[in-house]
Amino acid sequence: MTGILFAADGVNVAQNIGFGVIAVVMIVAALNVVTTKNVVHAALSLALVLAGMAAQYILAAAEFVAVSQVMVYIGAVMVLFLFGIMLTRAQIGRETGLNNSTWYAGIPVAVILFGLLGWVVLNVYDDGSLFANVNDDGIIGELGVEGQQETVTQAISDGVLSTYLVPFFGMTFVLLAAAIGAIVLARKD
């Protein structure tokens, strides 16, 4: 049984609590990323954020994306970051002056952006319906092949390999080019 069982009344208290806990962790870690004076701490905080993100994906019934997130981001990107930090001789431990001279310009921008986005979201979704397409069982509407209840992964594979095949192949080329490019850029000549 795929699908997520929700409470019929649309409010799942446990889901919300879980979401709230993970969200707080993520926010704290994100703030740490942008304010800490220790580069390695920033990197590890980023990893924490990414992990929290994966947990949120699972809560949002996107288990394939969650797993991909963990594998790619935490597995590869974070390693890249750590290598980058190491290779650019970042100082281990606290270092001062990680903020540039105009860091204060970021605050109003960020605040404005958050205010704007928040306001839009709240304005549009104040009726609280998250699940527009949920039937009485609380099961998400049909995806992909009609008449058949699929799992998310199946739906994704159906989508990627048929409808979105061309972007998929494009993305492979992009990945190939990026890899080659990175090698070319970073080799020591």
Added chain:
Amino acid sequence: MLAANFLLLAALLFSIGVYGVIARRNAVMVLMSIELILNSVNLNFIAFALMQGSIEGHIFALFVIAIAAAEVGVGLAMVLLIYRNRKSILLDELSELKG
């Protein structure tokens, strides 16, 4: 409220990422902030997919993950190169414009 929660969280992460892009001096830190931004966007996609019951959100999120990975790879390669040439990856010092 669950949908707004995801979106609000994503907006917050986005703002934090924007702040990080603007405020951080180290190039690698900037790239990390960009990762935050990308992830917030991903969360948005997933949330919208959940709300609408369609799978496009997930697919797009996958693409974003892949592209983000490629971008970080290339970006860090460039940062490495810059480091090799200029011995510093602090964006203030890298700037040669007088303005």
Added chain:
Amino acid sequence: MLAADAVKLSSGWFLENLWLAAFIPAVGYAFIMLFGKKMPNKGSEFGLASIAASLIVTTGAGIQWIQRVDSADKAAKGAGEEGLGLLQSLRSLPAAADGEVKPFIEPVTQTWVWWQNSGIEFGLGSHADGLSVLLLWLVAFISLLVQIFSLEYVRDDRRYTQFFGALTLFSAGMLVMVMADNMVQLILGWEIMGLCSFMLIGHWWEEGANSRAALKAFFTVRVGDVGLLVGTAIIYFGVEDWIAENPALRDAGFNGFSLEAIQAWALSGQGSSWVLVMGATALFIACIGKSGQFPLHTWLPDAMAGPTPVSSLLHSSTMVVAGVFLVARIYPVFWEGFNIANGGLSFIAIIGAITIVIAALLAFVQDDIKKVLAYSTVSQLGYMMLGLGTGAWLPAVFHVFTHAFFKCCLFLCAGSISHSGSHHSFDMKKDMGGLRKHMPVTFWAWIISTLALTGVIPFAGFWSKDEIIDNVGNNGYTFLMWVGLGGAALTAMYMTRATYLTFFGEPRGAADGHHDPDHDDTHSHGTDEEAEEHELDEVTVGAPLPKSLSAAANAHGDGHADHGPQESPKLILIPIAILTFFACTAGFANATPLAVGGSLGVELGEEIEYVKTYVEPRYQPVAIESMVASGPGESLVPYRVGFIEADANLSAEEEAGAKKKGCGFETPADGTVCFFPKVSHAVPTTGKILLSLAVVAIGYALAIGFCRAFYGRRNEKLVGLTERSGLASAAYKLLANKYYLDALYENVIVRSVAYPISQSAYWVNQNLIDGAVNAVGEGGKRTGQIVYDKIDQGLVDGAVNGSGTVASGTGEGLSGMQNGKVNLYGALIFGAAAVGAIVLVIINVG
């Protein structure tokens, strides 16, 4: 009862074309000035030719005038016996002595109106009657002789051409004046003469003294000319009022300027006495200036700074008699204005008498021979004025005639002496003496002219001057007669002195063969008058005079060898000889003592009084209707028909009382006008002639004796008298300083008038005019400064700079965005996106 019955008078081509006499010299002047320099004789040919032509015209006019008078008299003689009864209503007048009626001879007039405006007409024309014809001939003749003299005298002068031009123009001007038929033309000629006088006196203007003398002459005469204009204006209005009341006169061609109208109006009895007196006084003031009467005589001696031909032509024979001519011409005005008819002491006579004496006295202390002659001229002009002022019209005019000859001769002799005898010096005491041996012709000419001047029988002056004195006494002015006789004695004395110093005694200076090698130098005190400014209270005659007032020495260098005095060349002697001849014989033109009264043993009858017959205007009234004139504005008024007064034989009582009747004494009857008063003529007696001759002889005797004693033997009682005797020294100083008149005029009157005027004019100029100009300049400068500072620098430049500043400021401000800081770029991107999003939200939601 009109023209058909009147007598026709003969006219002639010359009388009708008399204007040629003035026109040809004017054309000559133009030719001289335009072409003179290129001619072989530098223009003197034109001058001589034009004056000769003028002489021909005037001679012809004279002959035709004589014919005219003869024709009138003959016709009158023929007609008078029957009596033309057509206009018998007019009062009868006394006949001439032998019952002959002397008709009024109408003058031949030509008028050309050149401008008329609101009833006033200005015309040019000729007026030929006896007086004008006589003087025209005289002017032309003397001008010709002087021009011949000048050929030699001013040879090689630096302004030879201009000299002849000015001489010719002067002749033209005087001829214009003499032939004038209206006051405007007379004034025109008068002023031309004044201008030429100025030009000619200052001919060698390089020396300051000469130009000062020229200015003095011009301005002094100008002071008198004010009277001329005022008098003309006063009389004009008087005449116009008279014509307005008698419109028939307008048809006869009368207007306010016409000389005939003025004469007729004066004798009409309708001129108010106030107007007559004022007009006569004003006009006489002009005569005082022009004819050198006291007190405006001061310019004449200084006018000797001009070349000798100028002195002989202008300032002795012709120009200075213009005042006398004016009085004689419109004599009725003065006759009525000064009440000469009733024997009152007239202004003219007083002035004339004073002038005779003071000028004669001044002639005693002059060392310059020309100045002696100048004062003599002033004195003789006084005689003429005395005669006119006492009713002796004919002797005065006759004296003008004879005086011209012998005075011009005297001046030419002086020029001859200076030219060849004293080496351009006119100083008698320094450079002359004993010249009779070297210059015999000049000497005899001088002697004859001197005898003529002093009135020795049978030379010219006797017949004219003594007639003046005789008539003065005859008209009741006994005191003035004695003044005239005294003047004659003085004349004899000072002329003897001059003669002695010049021709007798031991030669001195240049006459001795020496001449000062530095005589070309100009002296600092050029004239007596300038010396006076420095040493006003000292005797100035002793101060060194320039060798030649006229600085003729500057005309040519010292090229000729240093020889002693000798006789002058022919061109100089010929005019002198001709004039000497006339000085001998001119008197017989009107030898009254030979004609009537038998004073000299003969009585040849009135026919030999030619001047009286032909020149003196007749005193008969003329009917207005008989004067025919063409319409106004038309040219060529032909000669008018004369009218003969019917005359009856008079009884003796009427004849005795008739002396005080007639024109000039009573108003003419209605419908007639008088042109000339009935002047009386004295019959000379033997006693009076002997008296005048005796006075002259006494004068000569005293003078000769004094000269021999003082200058010859240096009698110790006489030498140094002025230093020893206070009275003599005071008298000498008074005379030497010319009665301090020059000091009065220059230092007191001129200074008090001119100095404040010039001061205030200077003040106006410096403060008002210059102030205004400076203020304008200052204002312009300030405005410019303000414009520059505020507007240009401030506004315009400010705007320009401001725009630049704004641009660069904006650029600098905006360049902060391009600082290469990636973080900032990111901030900007996100900020812009935020703004865009806000806009979108607002548009879509709001």
